[in-house]
Amino acid sequence: xxxxxxxxxxxxxxxxxxxxxxxxxxxxxxxxxxxxxxxxxxxxxxxxxxxxxxxxxxxxxxxxxxxxxxxxxxxxxxxxxxxxxxxxxxxxxxxxxxxxxxxxxxxxxxxxxxxxxxxxxxxxxxxxxxxxxxxxxxxxxxxxxxxxxxxxxxxxxxxxxxxxxxxxxxxxxxxxxxxxxxxxxxxxxxxxxxxxxxxxxxx
Numbered sequence: 744x745x746x747x748x749x750x751x752x753x754x755x756x757x758x759x760x761x762x763x764x765x766x767x768x769x770x771x772x773x774x775x776x777x778x779x780x781x782x783x784x785x786x787x788x789x790x791x792x793x794x795x796x797x798x799x800x801x802x803x804x805x806x807x808x809x810x811x812x813x814x815x816x817x818x819x820x821x822x823x824x825x826x827x828x829x830x831x832x833x834x835x836x837x838x839x840x841x842x843x844x845x846x847x848x849x850x851x852x853x854x855x856x857x858x859x860x861x862x863x864x865x866x867x868x869x870x871x872x873x874x875x876x877x878x879x880x881x882x883x884x885x886x887x888x889x890x891x892x893x894x895x896x897x898x899x900x901x902x903x904x905x906x907x908x909x910x911x912x913x914x915x916x917x918x919x920x921x922x923x924x925x926x927x928x929x930x931x932x933x934x935x936x937x938x939x940x941x942x943x944x945x946x
Contacts (some may be wrong), residue, residue, distance in 0.1 A: 745864065745898045746770040749777050757788060775823040775896025776801045804902065811909045817877050822894050825906040826900035828893075831860035837905040838927045843911035845919055845929070854917070856886040864897035920944065 746748050754761035769790070770777065778801045784793060805812075805819075812819050825846055833839045849856055859870040861884045862877055878887045883894050900908070916929040918936035922943035930936040940946055 744754070744777075744779065745811045746774045746777060749899070753793060755786070756791075757786075760790060760793075765792060766793075769794055773797070773801075775827055775899060776805075776806050777899040779899055779901045780804075792838065805905075808905060808909060815909065817892075820895065822905070822908050823860070823900060824892050824894075824896045826904040827896035827898045828858050828860055828901040829854070829904040829907050832858060833904075833907075833924060833927070835927070836907075839904055839907035840910060840912040841914070841927070842931065843917060844914050845905040845916050847911050848915070848917055849896055850891065852917070853890055855890050858888070861886045861893050861897055892925075 746767075747840060750767045753766065753770075760766050773794075774887055778796055780800055781798070782793075808822075815822060818826070825843065828846065829839050829843055833842050846856060846858075859873055862873055862880065863869060865880065865884045866873070866883050868877065876887070881887060881888070884897065886893060892919055892926070914929075915931045918930040918933065918939075919927050920936070920939055921927050921941065926943075928939045928943055930939055
């Protein structure tokens with residue numbers, strides 16, 4: 744879920760906060776750090792209490808990764824951004840470490856990440872709804888046009904995606920796609936990727 748969705752849940756549970764622009768802004772600033780969890784609040788909860796509880800949960804959960812983040816060549820924000828892409832791109836947790844390896848392979852080769860999820864973040868569209876025009880959008884979140892990691896997370900990653908971002912599989916894959924059953928298929932070369940598209944997606 745992204746910050747807008749979290750704001751919607753809070754508004755639904757606490758009608759007095761439904762029109763709070765400060766709450767929405769505060770949640771947006773914390774994109775990537777709104778740890779997916781079940782939070783229990785009293786009916787009279789204030790903005791301050793809600794935000795502090797969410798912040799404390801994030802700090803508690805991220806602490807176990809602090810040594811790995813400190814030894815990484817990427818910043819905490821970049822790790823969270825990669826993890827947020829994995830969270831949206833890979834529904835099967837078993838595939839997250841493989842796809843994380845693809846992201847780092849692309850970064851090492853200075854290739855655009857070309858992740859539909861980052862475009863979905865700015866357009867609100869699902870992967871199959873994206874158009875050729877969407878691929879040309881001028882945005883730092885358009886990973887088809889821009890190399891490197893987007894400037895900030897596109898959602899709020901959980902433990903599995905953060906772990907995968909910090910511990911990617913080592914392989915030579917550069918491409919992947921999900922078939923109609925949600926099964927991932929990987930390729931080292933573009934020719935192999937095109938073959939997978941034809942075989943598993945019919946295009």
